[in-house]
Amino acid sequence: MKRKIERKDWLLFALIILFALLPAIPGIRENSLTMHVILMIFLMASMSQSWNIVGGYCGQVSFGHSVFFGIGAYGAAMAVVKYGMTPWPGALAGAFLAAGIAVLISWPVFRLSGHYFAIATFAIVEIFNRLFMVWYWVGGAIGLDYSITEQGIVNFVWYQSKVGYYYGALVLLGLVFGVVRWIERHRIGYYLRAVREGQETAEALGVDSTKAKLSAMAVSAFLAALCGAFFAQYNYRVDPPMVMSLDMSMKFVLVTILGGTGTLFGPLVGAAVLVPLQEYSRAFLGGLGGGVDLIIFGLLIILVVVKQPKGVVGIFSYLRRRMVERESVGKEND
Amino acid sequence: MNKVSSRRFLAVFAVVVLLVGTLAGAGFAEEKVIKIGTLFPLTGPVATAGQRCRAAVETAVEVINNSYPNMNIPLAAQEGILGGHKIVLVHADHQGKPDIGKAEAERLFNQEKVYAIIGSYNSAVTKPASFVAEMQKKIFMCGCSSSAALTERGFKYFFRMAPTDKTESHEFVEFMKWMNETRGSDFKTVGIIYENTEFGKHAADEGKAAAKDAGFEVVADVPFSPGATSMNSEVQTLKAADPDVVFGACLGGDYTLWVRTMKELNWLPKAALNYCTGYQDPMITRQLGDDANYFSGGMGYAPQFAHLMPDVAPVEAIYKEKTTPSVPFDSDSIQEAVAMFILAQAIEKAGTLDYDTVAKTLHENVWDSPLSLGGKVEFAPDGQNIRARSFLTQLQDGEYTIIYPEEFMQAEPVVPMVPWDKR
Numbered sequence: 001m002k003r004k005i006e007r008k009d010w011l012l013f014a015l016i017i018l019f020a021l022l023p024a025i026p027g028i029r030e031n032s033l034t035m036h037v038i039l040m041i042f043l044m045a046s047m048s049q050s051w052n053i054v055g056g057y058c059g060q061v062s063f064g065h066s067v068f069f070g071i072g073a074y075g076a077a078m079a080v081v082k083y084g085m086t087p088w089p090g091a092l093a094g095a096f097l098a099a100g101i102a103v104l105i106s107w108p109v110f111r112l113s114g115h116y117f118a119i120a121t122f123a124i125v126e127i128f129n130r131l132f133m134v135w136y137w138v139g140g141a142i143g144l145d146y147s148i149t150e151q152g153i154v155n156f157v158w159y160q161s162k163v164g165y166y167y168g169a170l171v172l173l174g175l176v177f178g179v180v181r182w183i184e185r186h187r188i189g190y191y192l193r194a195v196r197e198g199q200e201t202a203e204a205l206g207v208d209s210t211k212a213k214l215s216a217m218a219v220s221a222f223l224a225a226l227c228g229a230f231f232a233q234y235n236y237r238v239d240p241p242m243v244m245s246l247d248m249s250m251k252f253v254l255v256t257i258l259g260g261t262g263t264l265f266g267p268l269v270g271a272a273v274l275v276p277l278q279e280y281s282r283a284f285l286g287g288l289g290g291g292v293d294l295i296i297f298g299l300l301i302i303l304v305v306v307k308q309p310k311g312v313v314g315i316f317s318y319l320r321r322r323m324v325e326r327e328s329v330g331k332e333n334d
Numbered sequence: 335m336n337k338v339s340s341r342r343f344l345a346v347f348a349v350v351v352l353l354v355g356t357l358a359g360a361g362f363a364e365e366k367v368i369k370i371g372t373l374f375p376l377t378g379p380v381a382t383a384g385q386r387c388r389a390a391v392e393t394a395v396e397v398i399n400n401s402y403p404n405m406n407i408p409l410a411a412q413e414g415i416l417g418g419h420k421i422v423l424v425h426a427d428h429q430g431k432p433d434i435g436k437a438e439a440e441r442l443f444n445q446e447k448v449y450a451i452i453g454s455y456n457s458a459v460t461k462p463a464s465f466v467a468e469m470q471k472k473i474f475m476c477g478c479s480s481s482a483a484l485t486e487r488g489f490k491y492f493f494r495m496a497p498t499d500k501t502e503s504h505e506f507v508e509f510m511k512w513m514n515e516t517r518g519s520d521f522k523t524v525g526i527i528y529e530n531t532e533f534g535k536h537a538a539d540e541g542k543a544a545a546k547d548a549g550f551e552v553v554a555d556v557p558f559s560p561g562a563t564s565m566n567s568e569v570q571t572l573k574a575a576d577p578d579v580v581f582g583a584c585l586g587g588d589y590t591l592w593v594r595t596m597k598e599l600n601w602l603p604k605a606a607l608n609y610c611t612g613y614q615d616p617m618i619t620r621q622l623g624d625d626a627n628y629f630s631g632g633m634g635y636a637p638q639f640a641h642l643m644p645d646v647a648p649v650e651a652i653y654k655e656k657t658t659p660s661v662p663f664d665s666d667s668i669q670e671a672v673a674m675f676i677l678a679q680a681i682e683k684a685g686t687l688d689y690d691t692v693a694k695t696l697h698e699n700v701w702d703s704p705l706s707l708g709g710k711v712e713f714a715p716d717g718q719n720i721r722a723r724s725f726l727t728q729l730q731d732g733e734y735t736i737i738y739p740e741e742f743m744q745a746e747p748v749v750p751m752v753p754w755d756k757r
Contacts, residue, residue, distance in 0.1 A: 033445045036437060133530050134557065141530045141557075143432075145461055147487070148469070159469035235433045237462045239532065242432055282434070283441055286376065287425030 008264060012181060015268075016174050023163055030161040033283060039162065041268075041275045042169035043230060046176040048255035048267035050223035053180060055253065056262035057189060058216045059196030064105070064121035065224050065252040067128045068098040070244035072225025073232035074132070077144040080155070087156050091229035095222045102221030103214050110213050113199070125249055132240040143239025144232075156233045165234055172230055173268075176223050181264060183219070192216055196262070224252070258304055260313030269312045273304075366419040368687065370395075370674070371442035373435060373453030373463055376427035379561060380586060383615075383666060384455050387477065388425055389656040390667040391452055394674035395421045396652055406645045408679050408702050415682040421674075424448050428459050435459035439466040449687060450475060452673050455666070457481035458532035464492050471689055473696075475677050477670035480610055481536045485718040491693050493713055495669040495676070495706070497722040499537040499609055502632045503544035503581070506607045509726050509738045510579060511548060513605075519749055521604065525554030525577030527568060529588060534560075537583040537609045545581075553577050560588055565595045573601040582608040582631075590618055593625055597754050604750035605630060607726070614665045619729060627731065628751035632724040634665040634707050636734040639725070642742070645704035663705075665724070672705045 019042070028034050051065050075094020076087035083090075109120045133141050149155045151164075158164040183189045191212040194202035199209050232238040242248075259270025277300060285292045308314045372391050375384035399420045402410040414420045424446045428435035435454055442448045443466065450473040454460040460479040467474035468489045475493050476484065482498040513519035524545040528534035534557065542552050554575035558568045569592070572580060580603040584592045589612020596602060608631030612618045616637075619626045633639075640647060646663065649671070654660045663671070676696070681687065684695040700721075701711040710721045726738035728747055737747040 029444075031440070031444045033441050036440065130559070133559070141535045142483075142532050143458065145483075146465075231433070235436050235462055236465055237432055237436075239432065239458060241531075279437070282427065282438075283445070286427035286438075288376075 009181065012177060012264070016170065019170050019173075020167070023166055030163050032162075033279070035162045035166060037276050037279045039166045039169040039234075040279065041271045042166075042173040043227060043234075044251065044255050044275050045268040045271035046169070046172045047224060047227045048252050048259070048270060049176045049180050050220050050227060051252040052256050052261065052267050053183060053192070053216050053220040053223075054213075056256055056266065057180075057183070057196065058192040058213055059262075060110070060213060060217075061118045061253070062121045062217075063118055063246065063249045063253065064124040065220070066125055066244050066246070066248035067105075068102055068221035068224040069228035069231070069248060069252075070128065070132070070238075070240070071098040071101065072228030073238045073243045074138055074144070074228075075225065076156075076229035077146070077232045077238040078138060080146055080149070081139075081144040086154050087229060087233055091226060094229055095225040098225035098228075099218040099222040102217045106214055106217045110210065110217075121249075122246065125244060125246055129240050129244045132244055139239070141239065143237060143242070146236040157236070165230075168230060168233075172226060175226075177264070177268070179219065179223065183216075184264060188212060188215065193262075254301070256311075258301065258311055260311030263311075263313050266311055266313045269316075273312055274301075366414070366416075367422045368415070368419050368681070369422050369424055369446060369448040370677070371424045371426060371439075371446060371448035371451040371453075372670075373426045373428055373438055373442065373451050373459075374455050374670075375430040375459070376425070378430040380430055380455065382617075383586070384427075384430075386657060386661065386664065386667040387453075387455055387670040389653060390477075390663065390669075390671040391674045392423060392656055393649060393653040394671040394678075395423055397649060398675070398678050402648070405648050407649060407704055408675065409682065415678050416685070416687070421678065428454055428456075428463070430456055430459065432459050432462050436462040436466055439463035443467070443470055443472060449473075450677060452477065452670060452677070455479060456533070457484060457536070460484055461532075464489065467491055473677065473689060473693060475673035477673040478610065478666040481532060482540060483536060485714075485716040487716075489717055491689065492717040493673075493676070493696055493719070494717055495672045495711065495719050495722065496610070496634060496666075497632070497724050498540075498718065499533075499583075500540045500544075501722065502609055502724060503537070503540040505632055505724065505726060505738075506541065506579075506581060507544045507548040507550070509607070510550065510605075512738065512740070513747070513749060517747075517749065519578075519604065521550065521578045523551045523553045523575075523577040524579050524581060525556065525572050525575055525603065526552065526581045526583075527554075527556045527558070527572060527592065528581075528583035529560040529585060530557040531560055533585075534583040538581070541581040541583075541609075550579075554580075558584075558588070560585065562588060562591065565591050566599070568592075569595045569599050569601065572596075572603075573599055576601075577603055579603055579605045579607060582606055582613070583611055584608075585611050586615070586618070587612070589613060589615075590622060593622055593629070597625055600754055602628075602751045602753060605747075606751065607631060610665055613729075616661060616664060617659075619732065623732075624757055627729050627757070628748050630726055630728040630737065630747070632665075633727045633734060634722070634724045635663055635668045635705075636665070636727060637662045638727075638734045638744070639707065639736070643704065643707065643709075649705065668705055672703055672711065675705065676701050676703060676711050 054060050072094040075090040079085045079090025080087050151158050191207045194207050195209045203209050255270040256267050260266030374387045398409050401413045426438040452475045454463050457479040464474040473491045478496040480499045482500040510521045526538045526541050528538040556568050556571050606629045613631040680692050680696045684692045703711040707723045711719050712721045714720045725736045727734040728737045736742050736744045
């Protein structure tokens with residue numbers, strides 16, 4: 001069956017091409033804060049988009065995604081630090097392992113619903129955090145530190161310039177968004193949304209909800225793990241609190257909720273609002289101490305969530321609706 | 335009419351802004367400044383310690399930039415360095431998180447254009463942050479991060495002032511041997527309690543290695559999660575193993591909880607020797623009151639060392655003004671001030687800001703450092719200050735009292751510690 005290319009697809013293509021051209025703008029230096037902020041937006045958008053598959057489209061609010069993110073990060077770091085290899089096989093192994101573990105964990109946990117499901121995923125983060133803290137084969141509490149290696153795509157590290165990381169993050173963004181767009185249009189996407197709207201109804205209509213949820217979880221964990229591998233490569237280090245923490249899990253959820261859950265562009269919009277806010281407020285106010293940056297950051301989140309629970313994407317669609325209404329009213333008056 | 339005047343206003347406004355901006359920019363460019371970044375945990379679980387470290391660096395800069403002819407401190411008598419260059423600090427907060435520390439180090443170097451960074455308290459953050467500096471061939475001055483691994487990386491632009499946990503472990507063991515030989519203490523076994531983090535784990539590993547090398551038996555190895563709400567099972571484990579000496583690596587509030595839990599369970603080892611932790615914090619000591627007494631730990635500075643380091647007092651007076659509530663230097667924060675002083679002295683001596691020359695100067699000289707115990711700073715090729723010293727102190731009547739080495743002893747060590755019910 002041939003599918004029509006919709007406006008959304010064109011928008012995604014256009015955005016990615018636009019992003020690809022960004023580093024060519026002379027104002028953006030290759031190691032500037034702007035560069036860091038943009039690539040963190042890509043990373044954060046990819047992370048929350050991977051969460052969006054389960055949390056948004058399928059409606060299962062998971063606070064456990066930092067576990068999969070962490071497994072990916074450890075995969076890459078173990079390959080580099082422990083075995084002196086390139087991070088690629090480690091990242092891939094980490095991603096498959098994360099998908100496997102996600103399925104194993106989710107099997108029993110998906111029997112729970114609503115709040116109980118969320119609480120169970122909370123517990124899983126704590127379990128993995130503690131486990132990795134005392135598992136000395138993976139560095140335990142000390143973590144894994146990269147030593148200096150040759151720069152380039154093979155080792156996926158760059159020291160002086162961020163351009164390599166920038167395109168790495170962009171490819172990741174393209175991959176994650178591409179996969180989610182495919183899911184959105186594919187049968188599985190409809191299954192997931194059906195489960196979100198009412199599991200019993202969906203099952204009555206012949207949707208195998210367990211299978212749908214588990215496959216969503218596997219894909220979601222796989223992509224989150226790839227994001228984790230990127231994170232380790234970017235920071236030259238990984239330890240349990242950095243990746244497998246409730247703090248990190250909250251980021252997956254927060255960005256998506258802020259942008260708009262269950263929408264293709266929600267995670268990107270959320271990240272585009274949150275990341276600059278976080279990075280610039282820290283850069284300009286963090287030195288004052290006392291957490292002024294964090295206070296402002298918190299207040300803005302409260303404001304957005306209270307004023308528009310559907311997220312920033314919700315604000316856009318509200319504005320568009322208003323415009324359409326006004327136009328139609330105008331036409332009627334004519 | 336209205337439109338025209340507003341347009342004119344805008345034009346005038348724009349010209350004024352441009353003029354002021356250019357003039358201000360020119361004025362700033364003419365002033366001779368060297369920007370130095372500080373990177374400390376100003377928020378998060380160890381924010382107080384981070385804020386004190388920042389105040390210590392500010393204190394050093396105050397002394398360097400202004401003339402204090404009465405202070406017996408290098409660079410105090412003159413104003414600025416390199417013929418009148420003033421040091422300007424740019425502060426950054428890493429929240430205790432390695433990824434943020436790395437991003438902030440990059441921002442300080444690339445965006446703020448700082449010459450060097452001083453930081454970062456948490457060893458786990460110092461690692462990636464100093465990695466950024468090394469890659470850019472820029473200088474990173476580390477005051478008090480104690481993980482020995484930091485100076486085992488072969489970095490050329492990394493310098494650390496404080497003794498490492500390896501040095502401290504060695505000192506603990508030397509003290510135990512000395513007590514056995516001279517005081518008949520009969521120390522045989524060691525237990526270790528530590529927060530399960532980069533810092534704690536490292537300290538514990540070094541402690542275990544040092545104890546085993548000296549022929550002591552390690553009978554308890556007790557990690558805990560920092561920020562714990564109860565340490566009952568940890569102290570129970572210690573109590574069951576009943577070691578003669580406990581090495582402790584419990585920071586801040588965890589230290590308080592550990593001491594209180596031991597009191598609750600009515601148990602004490604013969605001696606409790608602490609790494610650079612809650613023990614060294616005068617505020618925590620005050621909170622614990624009498625319960626804090628008879629615990630011991632290595633210290634690079636305490637107000638009670640005044641007779642050994644007479645030149646600290648006037649600098650400390652400035653530091654006290656910069657901290658709220660006003661506190662004296664502690665062993666950690668004073669090292670950050672030392673880091674700033676030594677860097678400034680090296681720039682002054684090198685006569686240039688060229689990184690390689692300054693790094694070479696740092697390596698090749700022995701530096702006068704009245705704020706360091708022993709008065710000197712000298713770096714090994716790995717960047718570790720080999721003159722870093724600390725004394726073993728014991729809290730007696732709420733005062734940090736030197737008990738080892740013998741030639742500096744202020745009072746006889748109280749070993750075994752006075753039991754809880756006899757206090």
